[in-house]
Amino acid sequence: MYTLKFDIEKCHNCQTQACLTRCQHLDIDREVAQREIRKIARGEDSFILHDCLTCYACEEYCTMGNHPFYLIVEQQEALNIPPVPRPLIQRAVNLGVPFRGEPEIGEVHGPVLNMAAFSDLIGLIQGRLFEGLTVISTDDRKMFHYFCQLMYLHYARSSVIKERLPGVINTINRHKPTEVICFHDECYGTYTSYCPAVGIDVPFTPIHFFEFLHRRLTELKEAIRPVGFKVAYQRPCSSRLSPDKHHFVRDIFELIGARYVEREYVDENALCCAGAIQGQRREGSRKRAIEMQRKNINDMKKAGAEVCIFNCPACFQTLGSLLSAEDIKPMYMSDLCRLAIGEKPMEWR
Amino acid sequence: MDSIYEALVNIVGKEYVSNQPEELYIYSFDLGTAEPCQPQYVVSPRATEHIQGIVRLANKEKIPIVPLGGGLSLAGLAVPLKGGILLDLKRMDSIIEVNENARYAVVECGVSQGQLTSYLEKNYPRLTHSEPGAPPAATLAGNVMIHGQGDLAQPYGFNSDLVNGLEVVLPTGEVCHIGSVAIGAGWFTNHPLPDVGLFLGWCGTTGIITKLSIRLFPCKRIRGVGTFVLEHEDLVPEAVYKLTHTQMAEDIVAFSSAIPPFASELQQITVNIAADSEKELEFKQEILWDDTLGEYIHRGEGAYLGFVRHLQRPQISKTSDYKKGGGFEYVGSIVPIQRYPECYRKGREISERHGIPYTVTGRCVGAGHSMMFAWTFAFNRADPETIIQARKALHETDDLVLQLGGVIWKPGTYGQKLILERLDPGTKELMGKIKRLIDPNGIMNPGNWEVA
Ligand SMILES: Cc1cc2nc3c(=O)[nH]c(=O)nc-3n(C[C@H](O)[C@H](O)[C@H](O)COP(=O)(O)OP(=O)(O)OC[C@H]3O[C@@H](n4cnc5c(N)ncnc54)[C@H](O)[C@@H]3O)c2cc1C
Numbered sequence: 182m183y184t185l186k187f188d189i190e191k192c193h194n195c196q197t198q199a200c201l202t203r204c205q206h207l208d209i210d211r212e213v214a215q216r217e218i219r220k221i222a223r224g225e226d227s228f229i230l231h232d233c234l235t236c237y238a239c240e241e242y243c244t245m246g247n248h249p250f251y252l253i254v255e256q257q258e259a260l261n262i263p264p265v266p267r268p269l270i271q272r273a274v275n276l277g278v279p280f281r282g283e284p285e286i287g288e289v290h291g292p293v294l295n296m297a298a299f300s301d302l303i304g305l306i307q308g309r310l311f312e313g314l315t316v317i318s319t320d321d322r323k324m325f326h327y328f329c330q331l332m333y334l335h336y337a338r339s340s341v342i343k344e345r346l347p348g349v350i351n352t353i354n355r356h357k358p359t360e361v362i363c364f365h366d367e368c369y370g371t372y373t374s375y376c377p378a379v380g381i382d383v384p385f386t387p388i389h390f391f392e393f394l395h396r397r398l399t400e401l402k403e404a405i406r407p408v409g410f411k412v413a414y415q416r417p418c419s420s421r422l423s424p425d426k427h428h429f430v431r432d433i434f435e436l437i438g439a440r441y442v443e444r445e446y447v448d449e450n451a452l453c454c455a456g457a458i459q460g461q462r463r464e465g466s467r468k469r470a471i472e473m474q475r476k477n478i479n480d481m482k483k484a485g486a487e488v489c490i491f492n493c494p495a496c497f498q499t500l501g502s503l504l505s506a507e508d509i510k511p512m513y514m515s516d517l518c519r520l521a522i523g524e525k526p527m528e529w530r
Numbered sequence: 531m532d533s534i535y536e537a538l539v540n541i542v543g544k545e546y547v548s549n550q551p552e553e554l555y556i557y558s559f560d561l562g563t564a565e566p567c568q569p570q571y572v573v574s575p576r577a578t579e580h581i582q583g584i585v586r587l588a589n590k591e592k593i594p595i596v597p598l599g600g601g602l603s604l605a606g607l608a609v610p611l612k613g614g615i616l617l618d619l620k621r622m623d624s625i626i627e628v629n630e631n632a633r634y635a636v637v638e639c640g641v642s643q644g645q646l647t648s649y650l651e652k653n654y655p656r657l658t659h660s661e662p663g664a665p666p667a668a669t670l671a672g673n674v675m676i677h678g679q680g681d682l683a684q685p686y687g688f689n690s691d692l693v694n695g696l697e698v699v700l701p702t703g704e705v706c707h708i709g710s711v712a713i714g715a716g717w718f719t720n721h722p723l724p725d726v727g728l729f730l731g732w733c734g735t736t737g738i739i740t741k742l743s744i745r746l747f748p749c750k751r752i753r754g755v756g757t758f759v760l761e762h763e764d765l766v767p768e769a770v771y772k773l774t775h776t777q778m779a780e781d782i783v784a785f786s787s788a789i790p791p792f793a794s795e796l797q798q799i800t801v802n803i804a805a806d807s808e809k810e811l812e813f814k815q816e817i818l819w820d821d822t823l824g825e826y827i828h829r830g831e832g833a834y835l836g837f838v839r840h841l842q843r844p845q846i847s848k849t850s851d852y853k854k855g856g857g858f859e860y861v862g863s864i865v866p867i868q869r870y871p872e873c874y875r876k877g878r879e880i881s882e883r884h885g886i887p888y889t890v891t892g893r894c895v896g897a898g899h900s901m902m903f904a905w906t907f908a909f910n911r912a913d914p915e916t917i918i919q920a921r922k923a924l925h926e927t928d929d930l931v932l933q934l935g936g937v938i939w940k941p942g943t944y945g946q947k948l949i950l951e952r953l954d955p956g957t958k959e960l961m962g963k964i965k966r967l968i969d970p971n972g973i974m975n976p977g978n979w980e981v982a
């Protein structure tokens with residue numbers, strides 16, 4: 182079985198306890214943080230296990246390369262303290278079960294773009310940026326064969342991830358990719374952060390979607406016409422697993438002349454979409470989620486954003502219509518990039 | 531020379547009559563498991579007078595007439611069981627009047643649900659109607675003819691209760707009006723004249739609706755669907771009861787299905803909510819999710835899945851697509867909501883016995899007054915064995931409905947037989963008298979509701 186590599190020694194030597202002291206949702210000082218993280222690591226109950234909103238951020242805040250969030254999730258499962266009610270766990274676990282036959286596997290021997298569980302968003306990967314690129318997981322009836330499973334971190338179900346992920350990796354690998362460009366950064370986080378943390382072998386090279394877009398835009402530089410919009414960026418929870426790639430957001434905006442607005446809730450201080458929070462068991466979760474969304478959107482408005490850029494379809498679904506109602510246009514990063522090279526994204530009005 | 535064909539051509543014109551095998555073939559079956567039956571003629575009238583002419587001809591020739599709207603009621607209700615003239619009503623598609631203040635629309639019988647929805651969205655955005663989950667080509671007339679229910683069923687009940695008036699061509703060719711319009715007072719109410727409601731629910735066996743007035747309702751600026759999931763079917767009746775008490779939902783639907791797997795074994799309840807402002811929306815959400823269903827969350831038995839803005843109408847069941855071959859039919863029933871757990875459990879059993887992934891849905895009708903509970907059976911059109919299995923499952927489910935103390939909704943011939951066997955003899959006799967009186971030659975959609 183795969184075991185999480187969490188090194189309690191690092192916590193003993195840690196000068197910051199940033200994992201918990203920086204948590205935006207729990208008010209914790211260093212002393213409490215030190216005590217609680219050790220309790221969790223020893224397998225004891227801690228209020229953190231009950232109150233954590235599963236925003237993933239502590240995974241980024243830890244300066245020592247430890248895995249506080251993965252630890253929290255493992256212990257929530259071990260001590261049966263799930264953040265969400267039982268039927269939501271059952272529903273989510275069943276969601277990832279493939280049910281309409283096996284995928285068709287073609288060997289590629291080159292780079293592939295993996296749509297994972299978002300096959301129906303194929304409209305987002307059209308045009309010159311994606312020319313010549315082989316796409317896998319294009320059939321939404323079979324996409325769960327490519328589903329990275331990391332979503333179960335929100336459901337205290339590390340066991341499900343560990344059980345299913347090797348099979349998913351095998352399916353992808355049967356395409357014989359040289360590089361796997363991950364449409365969703367949750368997949369990227371899975372293969373570059375979670376897998377090494379628990380010892381699952383990843384036999385291919387994952388590429389972050391924004392890194393790919395940046396690379397392609399650089400190649401198509403001649404075609405770029407500055408878009409000029411004032412943009413905000415909705416950072417998804419899973420991007421906390423690949424903070425080293427987060428700079429591509431700014432890099433892309435710079436390259437295509439999007440004006441990145443100055444905000445309070447940005448980068449390490451970003452607020453998640455709260456989609457995973459609204460259904461949690463803790464008293465007042467729905468209202469908590471709404472308040473976070475309000476804070477987030479008001480911050481974008483205050484900063485003068487005209488467009489909000491997304492990586493994650495789940496964030497898009499959660500925040501999209503709320504933003505539209507405030508006259509901020511929700512848009513995927515790939516669509517913004519397509520606009521910059523003079524293409525018309527699907528459904529562009 | 532085919533004299534009936536000629537006579538039909540004289541009534542509606544050559545372009546709108548056919549006795550060609552390829553066209554007759556198309557009209558010989560519906561989407562469900564009913565055995566195909568071919569009509570001898572297909573005719574598409576454009577006016578009430580055309581229908582009168584056709585009905586008179588049919589009486590003279592003693593040939594059946596089968597009215598067809600969208601043909602989406604399944605159960606073989608518009609399949610010409612005894613051949614005859616298939617009356618395709620889709621050309622009668624004028625929206626005659628929308629009265630904004632009195633909130634009703636007068637439409638011809640071929641007007642489809644989708645047509646009215648888009649017409650209202652474009653011209654009367656503050657009005658809406660109770661649209662069923664059927665594909666948008668379903669007609670309003672066909673829907674009230676089978677006592678359908680739409681996405682405002684929770685506050686307002688069956689669509690056939692929302693009829694303000696009718697224009698009907700009787701089986702002998704006369705035209706009559708029902709409701710306030712009968713005295714030329716406009717189409718705003720079905721009451722208070724003596725009740726001659728002899729048409730709704732009769733599947734066209736007592737007359738052909740040519741026009742109807744249907745009630746419209748306020749359409750709020752924000753409309754959307756919230757979903758709640760419960761871990762056990764026994765919790766559904768109480769949860770729905772509590773939801774109806776708030777009087778804040780537009781539609782409450784509970785469902786569970788084996789495929790897709792996320793819906794399996796759990797009971798999901800969708801609640802349509804409408805509001806004119808964010809303030810109103812949040813007020814309603816707080817009452818519905820936090821105050822009313824919060825206790826289930828607290829106990830870990832239930833969970834809030836979120837609220838999605840923008841109502842996708844109709845909220846069509848995609849179940850037909852889950853099984854290869856795209857066929858599906860369902861048994862619908864009207865049952866007390868308390869029966870939901872048994873309906874779910876027994877329906878599942880029947881599905882599993884016939885190797886069909888189960889799908890069940892219950893829509894709350896009125897303030898918890900009843901529920902339209904449906905068991906869907908998917909099959910592969912290209913595989914006769916799966917059709918046979920689905921048909922068996924449908925018949926078993928018809929029996930089940932009656933065992934559970936429910937009433938089969940829009941029964942096919944098998945279900946109609948079961949109902950007639952149990953029907954109060956006095957009621958049956960009355961129905962027979964009406965039928966003999968009103969349709970002396972028995973030409974109207976024969977094979978359905980055969981009481982005479
Ligand atoms: C996926 C799916 C989902 C559905 N969901 C719903 C739902 O949520 N609610 C609901 O109520 N129904 C639902 N239905 C059932 C059905 O499709 C609808 O009730 C539909 O409105 C029926 O209208 P139609 O025009 O298709 O009727 P048809 O099938 O054409 O006709 C129904 C009956 O009425 C007779 N008839 C038709 N027009 C006239 C007329 N003008 N005068 C006299 N008799 C006439 C026909 O002979 C037939 O007996 C669903 C069906 C499907 C396939």
Ligand code: SF4
Pocket residue numbers: 191192193195196197198199200201218242243244245246247248249
């Ligand atoms: S998890 Fe990281 S940040 Fe937290 S105490 Fe341990 S080493 Fe420090």
Ligand code: SF4
Pocket residue numbers: 200201203204205206207229232233234235236237238239240250
């Ligand atoms: S996941 Fe988020 S809410 Fe939970 S402890 Fe870490 S930072 Fe705090």
